Amino acid sequence: MSVGENSHEPPVDQASGPIPPPVEPRNRNPLALVVAAVVVAGMLYFGFHMARRTGPSRMPGTARVTDAPDFTLESLDGKSVRLSDLRGKAVLLNFWATWCVPCKIEMPWLVELQSEYGPQGLQIVGVAMDDSSKEDIAEFAKKMGVNYPVLIGKNDVADAYAVPAMPESFFIDRDGRIVDKIIGLKGKADIEDSIRKALNAQPGASQTTAAGAQAQK
Numbered sequence: 001m002s003v004g005e006n007s008h009e010p011p012v013d014q015a016s017g018p019i020p021p022p023v024e025p026r027n028r029n030p031l032a033l034v035v036a037a038v039v040v041a042g043m044l045y046f047g048f049h050m051a052r053r054t055g056p057s058r059m060p061g062t063a064r065v066t067d068a069p070d071f072t073l074e075s076l077d078g079k080s081v082r083l084s085d086l087r088g089k090a091v092l093l094n095f096w097a098t099w100c101v102p103c104k105i106e107m108p109w110l111v112e113l114q115s116e117y118g119p120q121g122l123q124i125v126g127v128a129m130d131d132s133s134k135e136d137i138a139e140f141a142k143k144m145g146v147n148y149p150v151l152i153g154k155n156d157v158a159d160a161y162a163v164p165a166m167p168e169s170f171f172i173d174r175d176g177r178i179v180d181k182i183i184g185l186k187g188k189a190d191i192e193d194s195i196r197k198a199l200n201a202q203p204g205a206s207q208t209t210a211a212g213a214q215a216q217k
Contacts, residue, residue, distance in 0.1 A: 066177065066178050067176065067177060067178070068083060068091075068093070068170065068172045068176050068177065068178050069083075069157075069160040069161060070082065070083050070084045070176075071083055071157045071160065073127065073151035073152060073153065073154065073157065074151065074152050075149050075150065075151050075152075076134060076137065076138045076141065076149075076150050076151075076152070081125070081149060081151055083125075083172075083176075084176060086123055086125070087174070087175070087176050088121075088174055089121050089122065089123045089174060090117075090120075090121055090122050090123070090171070090172065090173055090174055090195065090198035090199045090201075091122075091123050091124075091125060091170075091171075091172040091198070092110070092113075092122065092123075092124040092125070092169055092170075092171055092172075092191075092194075092195060092198070093125050093127065093161075093169065093170040093171075093172060094110060094124060094125065094126050094127065094167060094168075094169045095127045095129055095153065095158060095161070095163050095166050095167060095168045095169070096126055096127070096128060096129065096166055096167045097128060097129050097130035097166050098128065098130050098132050098136065098137060098140045099130055099132075100130075100166045100167060102166075102167055102184065102185035103166060103167045104144070105185060106167055106185055106186075106188075106191070107144050107146065108144070108145070109188040109191060110124050110126075110146075110148070110191075111144070111145055111146060111147050111148075112188075113188075113191060113192060113195060114147050114148045115147065117195055117199065120199055121174065121199060122195055122198075122199060123148065123149075124148040125148060125149050125150075125151065126141075126146065126148060126149065126150040126151065127150075127151050127153040127157065127158075128150055128151065128152060128153050129153040129158055129163070129166060130153075134152060137150065137152070138150075164183065165183060165184060167184065167185065168181065168182070168183050168184070169181060169182045169191065169194070171194040171195065171197060171198040172198060173198045173199075173201035174198075174199075174201070175201070177201070179194075179197050179198050179201050180194040180197050180198065181194075182194060
């Protein structure tokens with residue numbers, strides 16, 4: 001039988017072959033669309049504000065050079081330590097806690113790095129951020145063989161550095177500028193690379209960076 005009006009075969013496009021029949025649109029539930037929109041908006045809002053608080057995680061060569069917020073905290077031996085008094089040294093500012101398991105893993109590395117790079121001008125400073133007593137923190141530090149100052153942390157200092165998790169380390173050059181940071185537990189080699197960056201930062205590098213940023217705007 002020749003193809004005619006009574007044929008049940010779909011029409012054929014000579015160029016592309018059979019033409020599929022049109023698909024009937026499905027009815028969409030308006031309530032489901034509203035719920036999905038609310039969920040997406042909430043995720044975007046949460047992600048945006050977390051990004052503002054935490055900033056970018058450590059990526060070699062991409063850290064922004066900014067002033068390190070100054071503070072004064074009490075050390076385990078009862079002395080007041082001001083960060084700006086360490087100007088002229090490269091500082092590794094390490095936020096940690098006695099209950100933090102990753103902190104316990106990296107602490108021996110920090111002890112070794114202080115011994116190795118201290119003669120070159122490095123000063124590691126630990127900031128203990130937990131509810132333990134000064135005596136308990138001191139006992140913990142002694143047990144771990146800590147050879148650098150440990151300060152009793154305060155929430156306003158952690159907020160000034162936007163510390164989202166521990167351990168977190170900030171690498172400050174001799175001019176008092178943050179040149180790198182590491183969030184969470186990384187390898188000893190990563191920490192060592194950032195220490196070298198802080199030690200070898202050129203004086204006035206922050207001003208050069210700021211001028212370059214202005215030029216790009």
